[in-house]
Amino acid sequence: AQSVTQLDSHVSVSEGTPVLLRCNYSSSYSPSLFWYVQHPNKGLQLLLKYTSAATLVKGINGFEAEFKKSETSFHLTKPSAHMSDAAEYFCVVIGRYGNKLVFGAGTILRVKS
Amino acid sequence: DTEVTQTPKHLVMGMTNKKSLKCEQHMGHRAMYWYKQKAKKPPELMFVYSYEKLSINESVPSRFSPECPNSSLLNLHLHALQPEDSALYLCASSQGSGIMDGPSYNEQFFGPGTRLTVL
Numbered sequence: 615a616q617s618v619t620q621l622d623s624h625v626s627v628s629e630g631t632p633v634l635l636r637c638n639y640s641s642s643y644s645p646s647l648f649w650y651v652q653h654p655n656k657g658l659q660l661l662l663k664y665t666s667a668a669t670l671v672k673g674i675n676g677f678e679a680e681f682k683k684s685e686t687s688f689h690l691t692k693p694s695a696h697m698s699d700a701a702e703y704f705c706v707v708i709g710r711y712g713n714k715l716v717f718g719a720g721t722i723l724r725v726k727s
Numbered sequence: 728d729t730e731v732t733q734t735p736k737h738l739v740m741g742m743t744n745k746k747s748l749k750c751e752q753h754m755g756h757r758a759m760y761w762y763k764q765k766a767k768k769p770p771e772l773m774f775v776y777s778y779e780k781l782s783i784n785e786s787v788p789s790r791f792s793p794e795c796p797n798s799s800l801l802n803l804h805l806h807a808l809q810p811e812d813s814a815l816y817l818c819a820s821s822q823g824s825g826i827m828d829g830p831s832y833n834e835q836f837f838g839p840g841t842r843l844t845v846l
Contacts, residue, residue, distance in 0.1 A: 648834070657731075657817055657837040658770070704769055713758055713777070713824055713833055717769035 616641045616707045620718035628726045633677075633692040635721045637705030640686065647688045648706040648715075649679055658704065664688060675699070700725045731838035733818050739844045742808060748841050750801040750818030758782075758824040759801040760835065761793060762817040770817055776801060777824035808845045815840045 621636040639645055646665045650658040662673025669681040679690045688705060705718040731752045740746050750759065758777045762770035775783035776795040790812075792804040801818055819835040 646833070650837075655815070655840075655842065657733075657839040658819075659837070660834060663834055708833055713760075713775055713821065714772060714783070715770075715835060720767075720769055 616645060616709055616716050618647075618705045618707050618716060618718040620703075620705050620721050622721050623719065624722045624724065626724040626726060627695045629697055630694050633690070633695045633699065633723065635690040635703050635705075635723065637688045637690065637718060638686050639688060639705070639707050641707060646708040647679075647681065648708075649673065649677070649688075649690050650704045650706060651701050652704065652720075653701045661690070661703075695723075695725045697725050697727060699723060731818055731820055731836050733816075733838035733841050735841060736839070737842045737844075739846065740805065740808065741846050742810070744808075745804070745806045747805065748803040748816055748818075748843075750803075750820075750838055751799055752820040752836070753799055754820065754822070754836070755798075756820035756822050756836070757798070758821045758833075759795065760819040760821075761801070761803050762819065764815040764817055764840070766814075774803075782824070805843075808843075810845050813843055813845045815842050 617640045619638045648663045649661040651661050652658045661677050662671045664671050664681045672678045677692050703721050707716045709716050734749045760775050761773040764770040772785050773787045774793045779795045790807045794802040817840045818838040821833050821835045823833040
């Protein structure tokens with residue numbers, strides 16, 4: 615069965631400093647991985663996705679993630695945090711039958727001015 | 728149109744009321760989903776419709792009744808809910824409907840949600 619573990623429940627950074635949100639996955643075969651962002655009382659927006667093409671994936675709003683099979687990781691990064699990045703971020707793997715998303719517990723990102 | 732819309736945005740109902748949530752997409756997607764999200768938790772899958780047929784029911788209580796009238800619309804009928812059913816209800820859609828479609832087609836697009844409060 616697939617699973618994802620988000621290693622930090624909360625991350626706090628200062629505006630203009632780098633962001634790192636960590637995600638490890640477990641999958642018995644080649645996974646498809648996603649990062650979604652959710653602002654308060656809003657739906658989920660897809661930031662980026664890995665589907666076995668390039669291992670370095672670029673997403674919206676300056677975010678990117680690198681798929682590392684040897685480390686079973688898919689960490690999300692951004693060079694410079696903006697106040698508008700404050701939100702909850704979910705790392706997600708697609709289940710075996712392709713239409714069930716398996717969510718991590720989420721990481722709340724706080725950006726200090 | 729790359730949007731999933733949900734109505735209403737907010738809903739307050741008593742335990743004896745009957746109400747419905749509505750979800751609509753015009754992207755030609757073949758699968759649609761209902762999720763329930765409690766505060767500070769990830770979304771939990773409730774139902775999946777594939778080609779307008781119910782394909783997954785995650786053991787959801789019968790007081791929640793989904794309906795897919797056509798390929799663009801998904802409803803969730805609510806009856807005799809409990810206060811613990813208060814949550815954000817999210818709808819999503821995807822072009823693909825399963826493993827045969829490949830992962831690129833199973834990216835899910837989410838609506839903004841309906842905030843439900845049961846008194």
